[in-house]
Amino acid sequence: MTRAKGSHERAIRIALLNHKGGVGKTTLTVNLAFALAQLDKTILLVDSDPQCNLTSYLVQGDVVDKWLDESEDPQGNTIWSGLRPVVHLNNEVKTLIPFERADRVFLIPGDIRLSEYELDLQQAWLDCLQRRVKGFKITSALSEIVDSSTESVGADFVFYDIGPNIGPLNRAILLDCDFFIVPAACDYFSIRALKTLGQSISNWLKDWRIISQLAPSGAPLLRGHPVFLGYVLQRFRMYGGELASQHKEYAKSLERSVFSEIIAVLREIDESLAPGSISHFKLGQIKDFTSLATAAQKEGVSFGDATAGTPYLRDEAREAFIDFAQKILQRVTEI
Amino acid sequence: MQPLAALSRDELAHIDSLIEHFSQNTPLLDRLRKQLLNAVLDADFFAPHVHSVRSRLKAPDHLKDKLARKMIESRGKETQFSLTVDNLFHKLNDLVGLRILHLHAQQIEPINQGLMDLFSEFKYKRVEGPIARTWDDETRDYFKTLGVRTIKSPSLYTSVHYVIQASDKPRCTAEIQVRTLAEELWGEVDHSINYPHKSESLACREQIKALARATSSCSRLVDSIYRSYNDYTSTYKPRASSRKVVKKTR
Numbered sequence: 138m139t140r141a142k143g144s145h146e147r148a149i150r151i152a153l154l155n156h157k158g159g160v161g162k163t164t165l166t167v168n169l170a171f172a173l174a175q176l177d178k179t180i181l182l183v184d185s186d187p188q189c190n191l192t193s194y195l196v197q198g199d200v201v202d203k204w205l206d207e208s209e210d211p212q213g214n215t216i217w218s219g220l221r222p223v224v225h226l227n228n229e230v231k232t233l234i235p236f237e238r239a240d241r242v243f244l245i246p247g248d249i250r251l252s253e254y255e256l257d258l259q260q261a262w263l264d265c266l267q268r269r270v271k272g273f274k275i276t277s278a279l280s281e282i283v284d285s286s287t288e289s290v291g292a293d294f295v296f297y298d299i300g301p302n303i304g305p306l307n308r309a310i311l312l313d314c315d316f317f318i319v320p321a322a323c324d325y326f327s328i329r330a331l332k333t334l335g336q337s338i339s340n341w342l343k344d345w346r347i348i349s350q351l352a353p354s355g356a357p358l359l360r361g362h363p364v365f366l367g368y369v370l371q372r373f374r375m376y377g378g379e380l381a382s383q384h385k386e387y388a389k390s391l392e393r394s395v396f397s398e399i400i401a402v403l404r405e406i407d408e409s410l411a412p413g414s415i416s417h418f419k420l421g422q423i424k425d426f427t428s429l430a431t432a433a434q435k436e437g438v439s440f441g442d443a444t445a446g447t448p449y450l451r452d453e454a455r456e457a458f459i460d461f462a463q464k465i466l467q468r469v470t471e472i
Numbered sequence: 473m474q475p476l477a478a479l480s481r482d483e484l485a486h487i488d489s490l491i492e493h494f495s496q497n498t499p500l501l502d503r504l505r506k507q508l509l510n511a512v513l514d515a516d517f518f519a520p521h522v523h524s525v526r527s528r529l530k531a532p533d534h535l536k537d538k539l540a541r542k543m544i545e546s547r548g549k550e551t552q553f554s555l556t557v558d559n560l561f562h563k564l565n566d567l568v569g570l571r572i573l574h575l576h577a578q579q580i581e582p583i584n585q586g587l588m589d590l591f592s593e594f595k596y597k598r599v600e601g602p603i604a605r606t607w608d609d610e611t612r613d614y615f616k617t618l619g620v621r622t623i624k625s626p627s628l629y630t631s632v633h634y635v636i637q638a639s640d641k642p643r644c645t646a647e648i649q650v651r652t653l654a655e656e657l658w659g660e661v662d663h664s665i666n667y668p669h670k671s672e673s674l675a676c677r678e679q680i681k682a683l684a685r686a687t688s689s690c691s692r693l694v695d696s697i698y699r700s701y702n703d704y705t706s707t708y709k710p711r712a713s714s715r716k717v718v719k720k721t722r
Contacts, residue, residue: 268507268594268638347503351639353595 148181148287149469150295150314151366154338157330158301160322161371163190164430165423166298168454171439172462173294174241181235181292183283184216184247185310186300187255192247195238195437201246208248217248219282223275224257230278232285238437243290245282247298251306254279258305265348273356280313280359303337311338312345312359316366316469318420319399321391323370323384328394335398338363342406365403365411366468367418368395369461371425392419412472420468421461426454475540487539491532493557494567497642501561502529504638505568508646511594512572517586521579523653526571535567537668561644565600565635568646573656576695577611580632581618583650591636599645601634608688628684629662630655654690658683 153162163186170180184191192201208215214233222228235243257275264272283295297310311317319334321327345361352358370388396415403410411418432445441455479487494501509527512518530538539555546553555563574583584602591598604615605625612622620632631651638644651659662680665671 266503266507267510270595343499347500350500350641351504351507351644354640355595 147284148292148295149316150283150297151316151318151465152297152299152307152310152314152363153320154299154307154311154317154334155319155321155327155330156301156303156307156334156337157322157327160301160320160327161423162301162320163194163298164434165320165369165371166191166296167194167433168439168441168458169462169465170242170294170296171239171441172455172458173466174239175459176462176466177241178293178466179241179243179291181243181245181283181287181290181295182238183245183279183286183295183297185251185279185297185306186247187249187251188300189247189249191298192244194434195244196236196246197437204246205248208250215246215248216279216282217250217254219245220251220254220278223278224254227271230281230285232289233282235286235290237290243286243292245286255304255306258309262305262308265352266344268351268353270353270356273352273358276309277313277357277359279309281357283313303333308337308341309359311363312341312361314363315360316472317363318366318465319368319395320371321368321395323387323391325387328387328391331391331394331398335402338399339402339406342403342410346406362407362410364409364472365399365418366465366472367420368399369420370422388422413468417468420464421457423457423461426450429454475537475544478544479540483543487536487543490539490555490557490560491536493560494530494535495532497561498529500642501568501644504644504646505529505570507594507638508568508570508636508648511590512570515586515590517589518572518583521574521582521586523573523575526573528569530567530569534668535564538564541668559643561642562637565645566647568644570646570648571656572648572650573653574650575653576698577614577652577691578695578698580615580620580650584618584620584632587634587648587650596636596638599635599637601648602632603634604632606630607684610692611688627662628681629659630684630688631659652691652694654687654694657690658687 153166155162166182170182173180182191182195189201189205192204196204204213204215207213208217209221213221213231214236216233219231219233222231233245235245238244261272261275265276266272286292287295297314299307299310319331321331342361342363345359349358349361368391370391392415395418400411400415400418426440426446429440429443429446429450433440433443436443439455439458441451441458443451446454476484476487505527509525512522512525542555543553561567572583572587574580587602588598590596602620604611604620604622606612606615606622607625607628607630611630615622615632631649633650634648635645636648638646658680661683665676665680671677
């Protein structure tokens with residue numbers, strides 16, 4: 138359901154979306170969450186990738202294994218534990234207790250069986266197109282779990298960490314989001330990916346608009362209005378305080394593609410889906426912190442808290458993500 | 473004279489804006505058409521009683537013509553032309569149309585019940601109907617026993633119709649017609665000769681009126697055959713399944 142229950146205002150839901158793998162979605166999500174927590178925001182992370190990378194990033198391997206083993210038991214508490222009653226038992230979603238990973242950072246653990254939900258979502262979409270209430274119930278099940286979890290932890294922001302594909306699960310997530318961010322790496326494939334990404338989003342939004350206009354009264358509906366917040370350039374190399382020249386070229390061509398393949402395509406549907414001038418969409422540049430990344434992932438912490446690299450590099454990373462988080466806060470407030 | 477030629481520039485601009493709005497929303501209205509069509513085709517209940525189902529979305533050219541005629545008719549009358557982009561999809565009920573065809577009159581009863589169930593399952597709001605248009609006394613009496621309201625049909629057009637509302641924002645409606653195959657034959661001939669403009673040929677008009685009587689008799693004869701058959705099977709072959717009464721032909 139799109140309406141938040143009780144008096145709590147609906148938390149702002151954001152997905153980092155790019156079906157091109159390896160652009161650093163999970164790493165970016167974790168660092169952004171920790172940076173926003175430092176800025177006194179409460180964050181709910183939702184691991185919505187069947188690969189469970191986010192959960193494995195933040196939680197020790199043996200604990201994750203135990204959670205996955207227990208997910209269909211009464212005490213189960215992964216994302217699948219919440220969804221299964223709707224998908225398999227034609228029941229209501231189960232309320233989950235988000236795992237408190239750090240001050241103001243909460244996690245809904247992922248589950249490999251999320252791929253089963255994805256299969257059901259494909260049929261559910263057809264049911265929605267056919268105006269069957271069951272389709273709407275399944276399509277909005279994940280959103281409903283997030284509703285109750287954000288309320289229980291008092292979250293200001295929800296971040297969905299999604300898998301690198303254009304599938305029914307990511308479609309349902311995007312349609313539930315208030316905003317989405319496109320992370321892109323400095324390479325040819327990242328730029329190529331924008332075209333299919335923009336087209337897919339455009340088709341999803343158009344279909345959903347019709348589906349929701351013709352939905353039977355009382356059917357739970359996803360919000361269906363994900364505003365493009367902007368893009369973030371990742372993993373580029375610096376050379377003497379400037380972008381390395383080859384990456385500079387990519388950065389330029391990425392900017393052009395973001396405009397033509399995403400912003401323009403969205404505005405054709407509705408101007409308010411991509412507000413602002415081109416400079417507003419440049420959310421930041423996160424340089425290649427490879428030396429910190431390995432340790433940070435192993436230790437389950439942000440780059441700034443990893444026991445690797447020099448203190449200078451860690452400060453630089455911390456600062457970069459705080460800047461990024463502030464930019465996001467500012468843009469969200471403006472919109 | 474073609475109705476469009478008789479319109480002023482402002483009137484034409486108004487009609488163009490309505491047509492533009494209609495075209496922009498074609499995917500929405502066509503989705504509504506598919507939803508209704510699939511719901512009827514998928515409902516097992518209908519299968520033994522329904523011969524075939526047709527559906528259509530009004531063609532923009534026909535709509536334009538219809539709007540022009542309405543505009544001309546409304547001139548000088550108290551009820552002015554009131555269609556706007558905000559009410560087009562519910563004030564004109566036949567932009568999306570579904571037609572359910574069956575063999576004989578008695579099948580109306582289960583089809584009517586099936587439609588009522590379908591409207592409630594899919595939460596379609598029934599805003600009109602069932603209303604039976606008929607010009608034949610015997611048929612009128614039959615509909616009355618089913619509790620279906622009847623209205624006269626000077627044009628000899630015969631069918632049972634319903635209007636449902638599928639959505640609130642925007643408000644979209646669709647029309648469902650139920651008629652026998654014989655009535656469909658008359659309807660199709662009449663439509664192609666007299667629509668959108670009534671034929672000026674007296675011979676054609678006369679023959680179409682006579683055809684209405686022939687097809688009505690045909691419907692009545694089919695009805696009689698099935699009554700006889702059912703009577704025969706229930707009297708002489710009590711174990712025969714009543715399900716065999718009508719073969720599924722779609």
